[in-house]
Amino acid sequence: MLFLGFLVGFLVAPSVFGLAPSSLIVQNKGGGHGEIGYHTAIALSNIGHKVTLLQDSSCDNTKEPFASYPSLPSSVTVVPCSMSTLPSSVTSSTYHTIIDNYSKSPDSPFSQALCDLGKTCSKYLYISSAGIYDPPPTHGTDDGGPLLESFPVKETKGQAQFEDLLSSSSVPLFAFRPQYIYGPKANKFSYLDWYFSRITSSKPLPIPGTGKQMVSLTNAVDVADLLKSCTESENAIPGVYNCGSGKVYSYNEVASMCGKVANMDAHIVNYNADVKGKGEFPFRPNNFHVVPTKAKETWGWEGGNMDLEGDLKWYYDDFLKRGGGGGGFEKDEEILAVEA
Numbered sequence: 001m002l003f004l005g006f007l008v009g010f011l012v013a014p015s016v017f018g019l020a021p022s023s024l025i026v027q028n029k030g031g032g033h034g035e036i037g038y039h040t041a042i043a044l045s046n047i048g049h050k051v052t053l054l055q056d057s058s059c060d061n062t063k064e065p066f067a068s069y070p071s072l073p074s075s076v077t078v079v080p081c082s083m084s085t086l087p088s089s090v091t092s093s094t095y096h097t098i099i100d101n102y103s104k105s106p107d108s109p110f111s112q113a114l115c116d117l118g119k120t121c122s123k124y125l126y127i128s129s130a131g132i133y134d135p136p137p138t139h140g141t142d143d144g145g146p147l148l149e150s151f152p153v154k155e156t157k158g159q160a161q162f163e164d165l166l167s168s169s170s171v172p173l174f175a176f177r178p179q180y181i182y183g184p185k186a187n188k189f190s191y192l193d194w195y196f197s198r199i200t201s202s203k204p205l206p207i208p209g210t211g212k213q214m215v216s217l218t219n220a221v222d223v224a225d226l227l228k229s230c231t232e233s234e235n236a237i238p239g240v241y242n243c244g245s246g247k248v249y250s251y252n253e254v255a256s257m258c259g260k261v262a263n264m265d266a267h268i269v270n271y272n273a274d275v276k277g278k279g280e281f282p283f284r285p286n287n288f289h290v291v292p293t294k295a296k297e298t299w300g301w302e303g304g305n306m307d308l309e310g311d312l313k314w315y316y317d318d319f320l321k322r323g324g325g326g327g328g329f330e331k332d333e334e335i336l337a338v339e340a
């Protein structure tokens with residue numbers, strides 16, 4: 001009994017003595033993918049981290065995910081910040097993990113301060129974007145396969161330059177490069193809304209090329225799960241990691257899936273985008289997608305738990321609640337007129 005008590009005491013001791021690992025999430029004001037910080041805060045708190053969520057205070061608190069911050073677990077402290085200097089409560093702390101979805105350039109003094117703080121952490125997870133890749137031209141064909149972490153990046157992009165600053169400063173950098181993100185508490189809907197607004201308006205869907213190009217559409221909850229798995233794994237080694245659930249679909253498949261969920265016809269028109277461009281289509285005309293093979297192989301991430309097919313059901317309900325998306329099909333009509 002005494003021994004058991006000792007054992008239990010030993011097991012709970014780290015948290016009792018305030019030794020729970022702590023992590024810092026630095027979150028931009030949203031507009032794009034502000035929900036990454038929210039979901040990551042929950043995921044890290046689920047593995048016993050004390051989380052500080054440093055939030056750009058110029059965000060709109062009436063919008064998601066910020067409106068839901070009060071419902072975050074009690075182990076998450078949201079610190080609003082003007083993003084000019086790091087608060088002293090942050091600079092005086094040592095974090096196991098820093099998750100930066102704020103920095104956009106090595107020229108920002110605030111990001112330089114984050115880089116300095118990063119020298120003392122175990123893992124610096126920088127969430128940039130697959131958009132910085134500059135793949136070889138041969139890669140753009142339908143069967144070009146996923147973007148590889150070894151591909152060159154556009155060195156003119158601030159995010160690429162900030163990755164360089166982190167790695168040259170001996171920060172333990174894990175550079176995550178996601179692609180298109182959707183999910184609960186999101187505030188960017190342009191990807192899937194493009195499909196649903198045409199389907200529900202009984203309009204054709206002008207999809208550039210063959211429509212066989214693949215896309216990674218990832219639930220932010222899965223992004224958070226990947227970041228969590230990196231945080232807790234002892235096998236994770238610094239480097240560049242593509243970020244996505246691993247399930248990819250062709251542009252045309254996404255259309256059919258949306259049509260099925262809306263119980264309406266998805267009238268796909270694949271056309272030659274060399275003539276009229278991609279119009280309002282939300283993805284690139286050429287093959288450009290990521291899969292998380294490297295993260296899976298390096299530390300055994302099991303891939304996400306969400307799947308687009310299931311998620312489209314609530315997404316569609318939400319789309320209708322937001323008032324659906326009608327109108328704005330002029331560019332489509334121009335494209336379709338050329339095709340006809």
Ligand SMILES: *[C@@H]1O[C@H](CO)[C@@H](O)[C@H](O)[C@H]1NC(C)=O
Pocket residue numbers: 028032033036101102103104127128129130159177178179181
């Ligand atoms: C945060 O991550 C998203 C998803 O990749 C990306 O689009 C955005 O540019 C990142 N934000 C910043 C400020 O780096």
